[in-house]
Amino acid sequence: MWAMAMKEFRQMRRDRRTLAMMILLPVVLLVVFGYAASFDVDRVRTVVVGPRAEQVAAALPERLDVVRVAPGEGRKDAVESLRDAGAAVAVVTSDAGQPQVLVDGADLFSARSVVTELRGRPGLPAPEVLFNPGLETSAIMVPGLMGVVLVFVGTIATALGVVRERQSGTLEQLAVMPFRARDVLGGKLLPYLGVAAVDLAVIVAVGVLVFDVPFNGSPFVFALVALLFLFVTVGIGVLISTVSETQGQAIQLAIMTMLPQILLSGLIFPLQAMAPGVRWIGYLLPLTYFVQVARGVMVRGAPFEALLFPLAMLAVLGAVVFGLAVARFRRDLAPSGRGHGAGEAGAGQDEAAPTRAAAR
Amino acid sequence: MTDRRTWGCRRLAVRYGATRALEEVTFEVAAGTIAAVVGGDGAGKTSLLRALAGTVRPAAGTVRRPGERRLGYVSAGPGVWADLTVDENLSFSGRAYGLDAAELERRIGGLLERTGLAGARDRLAGQLSGGMRQKLALAMAVAHEPDLLILDEPTTGVDPVSRAELWRLLAASAAGGAAVVVATTYLDEAERAATVLVLDRGRSLLEGTPDEVVAATPGLVVEGTDRPEGLAAWRRGARWRAWSPGGAAPPGTSPVTLDLEDAVIVAQLREDQRWAA
Numbered sequence: 001m002w003a004m005a006m007k008e009f010r011q012m013r014r015d016r017r018t019l020a021m022m023i024l025l026p027v028v029l030l031v032v033f034g035y036a037a038s039f040d041v042d043r044v045r046t047v048v049v050g051p052r053a054e055q056v057a058a059a060l061p062e063r064l065d066v067v068r069v070a071p072g073e074g075r076k077d078a079v080e081s082l083r084d085a086g087a088a089v090a091v092v093t094s095d096a097g098q099p100q101v102l103v104d105g106a107d108l109f110s111a112r113s114v115v116t117e118l119r120g121r122p123g124l125p126a127p128e129v130l131f132n133p134g135l136e137t138s139a140i141m142v143p144g145l146m147g148v149v150l151v152f153v154g155t156i157a158t159a160l161g162v163v164r165e166r167q168s169g170t171l172e173q174l175a176v177m178p179f180r181a182r183d184v185l186g187g188k189l190l191p192y193l194g195v196a197a198v199d200l201a202v203i204v205a206v207g208v209l210v211f212d213v214p215f216n217g218s219p220f221v222f223a224l225v226a227l228l229f230l231f232v233t234v235g236i237g238v239l240i241s242t243v244s245e246t247q248g249q250a251i252q253l254a255i256m257t258m259l260p261q262i263l264l265s266g267l268i269f270p271l272q273a274m275a276p277g278v279r280w281i282g283y284l285l286p287l288t289y290f291v292q293v294a295r296g297v298m299v300r301g302a303p304f305e306a307l308l309f310p311l312a313m314l315a316v317l318g319a320v321v322f323g324l325a326v327a328r329f330r331r332d333l334a335p336s337g338r339g340h341g342a343g344e345a346g347a348g349q350d351e352a353a354p355t356r357a358a359a360r
Numbered sequence: 361m362t363d364r365r366t367w368g369c370r371r372l373a374v375r376y377g378a379t380r381a382l383e384e385v386t387f388e389v390a391a392g393t394i395a396a397v398v399g400g401d402g403a404g405k406t407s408l409l410r411a412l413a414g415t416v417r418p419a420a421g422t423v424r425r426p427g428e429r430r431l432g433y434v435s436a437g438p439g440v441w442a443d444l445t446v447d448e449n450l451s452f453s454g455r456a457y458g459l460d461a462a463e464l465e466r467r468i469g470g471l472l473e474r475t476g477l478a479g480a481r482d483r484l485a486g487q488l489s490g491g492m493r494q495k496l497a498l499a500m501a502v503a504h505e506p507d508l509l510i511l512d513e514p515t516t517g518v519d520p521v522s523r524a525e526l527w528r529l530l531a532a533s534a535a536g537g538a539a540v541v542v543a544t545t546y547l548d549e550a551e552r553a554a555t556v557l558v559l560d561r562g563r564s565l566l567e568g569t570p571d572e573v574v575a576a577t578p579g580l581v582v583e584g585t586d587r588p589e590g591l592a593a594w595r596r597g598a599r600w601r602a603w604s605p606g607g608a609a610p611p612g613t614s615p616v617t618l619d620l621e622d623a624v625i626v627a628q629l630r631e632d633q634r635w636a637a
Contacts, residue, residue: 169437175415176433177456 017252024256032263035275036282043272044110047081049073050093057091063117064089078102082130084306085296089114089127098125105132106299108140109270131216131300139214142207143294144267147229147287149203151258153196154233155240159250162188162241162329174333181330189234200226207298216301225293225307228314232286235322242328261287286321289313365426366390367412367508367539372421374407374562381407382562385421389555391507394530394540396550398624399559405543406436408559409512412541425508429457432506432538436513439497442486446477446496449485450503457504464503471499475529491522498526502533509533509540515549527552547621558624561635565627570620577623579605584613592629596621603629 012019043065048057053071060066067087070077078090082102088110093099101118103111111129118127132139165171165188174184204222207213236257244250262268264278265287271279282288289310296302296310304311368388374381382404389395397405410416411423413433425431440449450471454464472478475495480488485496494514501509511530515523527549534540542553550556551570558566558573566573583601587593588610593602601616603626609615616622 168442169435169439170441172415172435172437173433173439176413176428176431176435177453178428178458179456 017249021252021256025259028260031278032260035278036264036269036273038269038273039109041110041113041270041272044089044114045087046089046091047078047087048091048093049075049078050091050099051095052093052099053091056093056099060091061117061121063113064091075100075102079130083300083302085292085300085302101125101127103127103129104300105129105135106140106295107270108132108135108137109273111135132214136212138207138211139299140295141267142203142211142213143298144265144287144291146200146203146207146226146294147265147267147290148262149199150196150226150229150290151233151261151287153192153199154230155237155257156251156254157195158189158192158234158237159240159244159254160247161192162238163244163247163250166241166244166332167246171333181333182326184333185238185326185329189238192234193230196230197226213298214301215298217297218304221304221307222294222297225290225297225311225314228311228318229286229290231318232314232321235318235325236286238325238329239321242325242332261285264288265291267291286314286317289317365507365539367424367426369408369411369418369423370421372408372411372423373419374404374411374416375419380562382411382559385557385559385562385564387557387564387567389508389539389541391539392534392537393554394534394542394552395555395557396553397541397543397557397559398545398547398550399565400545400628402561403559404562405559406512407562408557409433409510409541409543412508413510426506429504430507432501432504432509434494434497434501434511434514436516436543438485438493440485440493440500443484445482445484446472446488447481449496449500453500454503459504467503471503474532475499476525489522491518491525494518494522494526495529498529502529502538505536506538509538511540511542513543513545515544515546523549547619547624551620556620558627560628560631565631566623574618574620574623577618577626579603579626580607580609580615581618581622581626582609582613583616584610586612588613594625601625 042063044063045067046060046064047068047070048060048066049070050073051071053069057066057069068081075092078092079102081087082090082104085104088104088107090102091099092102103114105111112135115127115129115135118125129135165174204215208215237254240250240253240257244253260281264274264282265285266282267287271282271288274282292310293307296307366388368386370386372385372387373383385404385408387395387408397408399405407416411418412425413431414423414425414428441452444452447468450468451464454467459467472481475498477492477495477499480492485493488496498511498514501511515526518526530540530542544550553570555568556566556570556573557564566576568576581601581603582588583596583599585599587600588602591602591604591610593600601622602613604610
């Protein structure tokens with residue numbers, strides 16, 4: 001038995017990735033559950049509007065973090081603030097009578113904490129929950145879950161598909177064929193994008209029809225965010241495939257990129273409840289922005305302009321990740337830059353240069 | 361049809377980081393002929409073939425090859441898509457090289473016939489025997505009738521009958537005008553080639569026709585039932601062969617007519633002695 005254990009230990013020592021995962025994963029989990037795993041939102045972004053805004057703002061409980069006071073605005077503006085995710089709570093004051101408190105039901109945990117707080121205090125007005133009046137968990141989980149599915153299809157399936165070519169030795173065959181790197185990559189990814197699109201349609205349909213998740217916004221904006229997000233996830237998949245020799249390694253790396261996204265993107269634990277040091281990790285993760293847009297479009301019916309920032313972040317992440325992935329993939333596929341015409345670096349003349357493949 | 365051109369490399373060097381895989385290798389293969397590249401593991405055969413095919417960037421030297429659409433390549437791996445059928449593999453490869461549907465169908469029919477794969481047309485490539493899989497890989501590499509056909513050990517691990525069939529197909533490609541480069545570890549196969557390049561530790565050890573390579577061997581190779589004393593010796597079947605650099609046959613041995621295997625072993629022994637010195 002000792003011989004077996006020694007052999008296993010030697011193999012484990014050489015399998016750096018598994019070792020890294022065994023050591024890093026507990027650290028990541030510790031950080032996540034120590035600093036990020038909290039449903040308690042202490043401070044809720046609040047706008048106060050109406051003629052008595054200044055006066056009411058000063059008297060609000062501490063939990064309501066007033067970010068804007070606008071005496072000149074009314075209820076319509078307040079609802080817009082919530083729809084644009086500028087705040088989670090809006091207090092609408094009037095010259096006479098109690099102010100109204102509007103709560104964004106799509107920001108589930110902030111909403112719950114405010115509702116609990118306000119209901120516990122006699123004399124304060126009963127809050128009105130917008131967008132997700134029943135404060136249903138499914139209404140905010142289903143849009144986020146779509147992102148997880150896209151991560152699955154985009155990252156894991158893509159990485160496996162590309163690594164399979166490498167592992168089976170057919171990537172070398174592709175490298176010799178008259179394909180450009182972008183044709184190989186594009187052709188390789190197209191079926192996965194198709195499957196992801198079908199997946200997405202099915203989840204939206206099930207979410208809306210079975211779980212009664214609202215779909216208040218524009219399907220086009222939703223399609224746009226899904227496409228941008230897929231670019232990032234597929235790019236991560238290709239990137240993983242370029243540093244993995246086997247499908248096992250690819251899955252390990254894919255899990256290491258998925259886990260932080262699921263835990264730190266605001267999908268499960270609200271970003272506002274995380275310690276600032278951990279929260280910024282969330283702001284680097286593509287799923288964070290997908291979740292924001294998906295919830296914004298489906299639950300709040302947020303307009304395109306209100307979602308510009310997360311959409312732009314996804315576009316930037318997509319450009320960076322996909323650009324890196326393509327560059328690495330191209331290097332793997334055609335190291336000699338088998339272009340036509342004169343001189344490969346330092347060496348290599350290509351003779352007879354007919355046009356490139358027409359069949360792609 | 362191809363014209364009578366030669367392909368190959370001049371003073372080629374290939375390096376992987378600090379590892380020198382090939383140094384100063386010059387090699388040519390003419391249209392209509394087969395050139396064999398032989399050598400042990402790590403000799404540089406695959407690096408040479410990859411540099412010829414363009415999947416490895418040369419560190420120095422020049423490579424002369426046709427455009428990528430006129431090149432056929434069978435890598436050392438399976439080189440076929442295991443989860444596609446024989447037919448689908450051939451179609452994909454043909455389409456990649458720009459064959460239209462009608463032409464593709466015609467060529468696939470002929471190739472299946474010649475390779476004996478017609479009955480396995482709808483079988484998944486992953487379910488084929490080693491020999492059949494290699495024949496499929498070869499069929500995929502020649503479907504577009506390339507000017508230069510490069511094969512990395514296509515017969516390794518293949519049964520003798522399939523080996524003979526693969527060589528028949530290679531000969532047919534050469535007869536059709538292609539320049540064929542085959543890496544192999546089987547010297548009996550290399551004897552069938554028009555020219556042979558023997559690589560050792562990334563350098564060219566011998567080059568020429570099999571007869572020229574054999575004729576260039578210095579000294580004498582002798583054979584006996586017992587291992588001769590004081591000479592570098594190797595087993596050949598049940599008997600021993602030994603190289604006598606001075607040309608004298610020790611008692612109990614008799615000179616033999618050299619073949620390519622002897623010539624390569626002697627060259628290897630001389631190289632080992634040179635490195636040891």
